[in-house]
Amino acid sequence: MVSQSIVVAAVLMGVATAGVRFLPFLLGDRLSDPALRRLFADLFPPAVLAVLIAYMAVGGDAPAGVQIAQAAGAAVTVAAHLAFRNLLVSVGSGTAVCMLVQNLWLA
Amino acid sequence: MTDLAIAQDPSPWRRAFVLSLPILAGYVPIGIAFGVLWVQQDLDPLGAPLLGLVVYAGAAQFMAAGMLAAGQGPLEIALATLVLNARHAVYGLAFLERLPRWTAAKAYFAFALTDETYAVLTARPSEERDPGLLWRVALLNQGYWVAGCAIGAAAGGLVSGGTQGLDFALTALFIVLLLEQVRSLRKGVAAAVGGAVALAGVLAFGTANTLLPVLAAALAAVALVDRRSGAW
Numbered sequence: 001m002v003s004q005s006i007v008v009a010a011v012l013m014g015v016a017t018a019g020v021r022f023l024p025f026l027l028g029d030r031l032s033d034p035a036l037r038r039l040f041a042d043l044f045p046p047a048v049l050a051v052l053i054a055y056m057a058v059g060g061d062a063p064a065g066v067q068i069a070q071a072a073g074a075a076v077t078v079a080a081h082l083a084f085r086n087l088l089v090s091v092g093s094g095t096a097v098c099m100l101v102q103n104l105w106l107a
Numbered sequence: 108m109t110d111l112a113i114a115q116d117p118s119p120w121r122r123a124f125v126l127s128l129p130i131l132a133g134y135v136p137i138g139i140a141f142g143v144l145w146v147q148q149d150l151d152p153l154g155a156p157l158l159g160l161v162v163y164a165g166a167a168q169f170m171a172a173g174m175l176a177a178g179q180g181p182l183e184i185a186l187a188t189l190v191l192n193a194r195h196a197v198y199g200l201a202f203l204e205r206l207p208r209w210t211a212a213k214a215y216f217a218f219a220l221t222d223e224t225y226a227v228l229t230a231r232p233s234e235e236r237d238p239g240l241l242w243r244v245a246l247l248n249q250g251y252w253v254a255g256c257a258i259g260a261a262a263g264g265l266v267s268g269g270t271q272g273l274d275f276a277l278t279a280l281f282i283v284l285l286l287e288q289v290r291s292l293r294k295g296v297a298a299a300v301g302g303a304v305a306l307a308g309v310l311a312f313g314t315a316n317t318l319l320p321v322l323a324a325a326l327a328a329v330a331l332v333d334r335r336s337g338a339w
Contacts, residue, residue, distance in 0.1 A: 005181060006154040009171060012185035014161040017192045018218050024199030025206070025217045039330055040200035045229040046288040047301030047329045048194065049281050051322050052222065054305035055314055056278045069272055077279040081286050087129040094279040095136060099272035 065105030073098025123243035129287075130223050130248045133280030138255015139262070140273040141168055146263030148176035155260035159253035163219060165277060167191050168256075193319050197326070198225040205238045212242040219245035226284040293333070300332050301325040 057070065077094030084090070138159065145155040150172065158168045167188040174184045198220050206213045224245050289295045308321035 003151055003154075006151060006157070006175065009175060009181035009184045010154070010158050010161045012181050013158070013164070013167060013171060013188040016185045016189040017162055017164045017167065017195070020189065020192050020196040021199065021220050022217045023196045024203065025213070028199075028203045036200070039333065040197060042229075043293065043297040043329050043333055044197065044326055045201070045226055046285060046294045046298035047325055048222070048322065049226055049285040049288060050298040050302035051305040051318075051325050053278065053281050053285060054302050054309060055318060055321075056281070058306065058309050058314075066272075070275060070278065073272070073275045073279060074282060077282045078286070081283050087280075087283050088132040090283045091132050091136070091276055091279040094282070095273065095276040098275035098279075099270075102272035 066102055069098045069100075069102035069105060072101050119237070119239050119243055122237075123240050123247055126227060126240065127244050127247040127251070129227055129280070129283065130244075131251045133223065133276055133283075134248060134251040135255040135258075136273060136276040137165060137280070138252050138257075139259035140270065140276065141165065141172070142256045142259020142261070143263040143266055143270055143273070144169065144259075145172045145256075146260050147266075148172050150175055152260040152263065156253050156257040159249070159256035162188070163221065163249055163252060164188070164192055164195075165221070165252070169274070190316070190319060194322050195220065195222075198222075201225065201229050202241060205241065212239075216242040216245050219249050221248065223280060223284065224248050226281075226288065230284070230287050296332065296336075297329045300329050304328050 057074065062070075073094040076097040077090050080093045081087070081090035141159075142152075142155040146152050158171065162168055162171075170187060170191060171184050174187065199217055202216070202220075206216065219242075228241060228244060285298060289298050304325040305321055308317060308324060312321075
């Protein structure tokens with residue numbers, strides 16, 4: 001049996017997450033400007049991804065070994081995707097290199 | 108499978124599966140990483156897939172594992188989740204025209220619209236954005252995520268070490284989704300502007316509690332640049 005605090009946390013987290021995800025659908029009719037929708041559909045997705053990657057790349061107080069491992073993983077991910085354009089290969093090889101470097105560094 | 112082949116495939120589930128393959132490759136290892144981390148915090152293993160089902164938000168789930176292990180209360184965790192996931196409040200705008208009426212499928216799609224689902228569905232040409240595909244892709248993606256969480260939670264007790272860096276799969280997935288998104292000059296400029304604003308924001312103010320304002324600044328900058336260079 002899952003503890004009560006975990007269940008309560010899960011339900012409250014679910015409500016919070018669903019609330020923000022439902023918001024644009026609930027306000028939809030008031031956001032009919034085509035230019036605004038084009039921004040959200042075309043230009044904001046790559047911008048959002050770039051922001052998230054930037055936060056993951058430079059965020060936190062990770063030790064040098066972790067940062068080097070992440071940089072190596074990112075380089076391999078990009079190189080693999082440009083070479084093979086296969087997501088499984090790209091994510092798998094980048095993650096494997098990151099894990100390898102990080103575990104060797106911290107060993 | 109080529110874009111044309113995907114568009115011509117009559118089976119909506121098959122098309123949805125092909126579209127969701129990038130997420131499968133990312134969600135399963137990241138879900139496993141979450142499940143392993145969850146169990147290693149001495150939390151009930153069943154809680155990992157439960158969060159995957161009820162919350163379905165990777166970053167918030169990783170955060171919750173740490174906060175629960177540190178003794179934080181459910182309300183504090185929910186408030187932190189609200190702030191962390193506030194960026195999702197804009198994602199649905201990209202799908203309003205394809206989902207004009209409220210149905211159970213639309214409600215589920217709204218619930219399950221994660222960063223990755225948003226990215227992979229907005230990367231497709233508009234003619235492939237069949238409304239029936241949206242909820243199917245979202246459902247498959249959540250299935251991958253919950254499966255990863257469950258596998259990680261089940262195996263977490265058996266893993267004694269060597270998993271450091273597994274969570275990089277999420278960063279790698281974002282990198283690949285970005286590479287897939289940037290297929291035009293306008294989108295490339297949008298990514299460059301967003302990344303530059305984020306780097307400036309992180310270097311100036313750090314990462315603690317700054318994601319939401321930095322994201323807002325980045326999107327405002329993208330809109331401004333787009334308006335000033337309407338002839339791209």
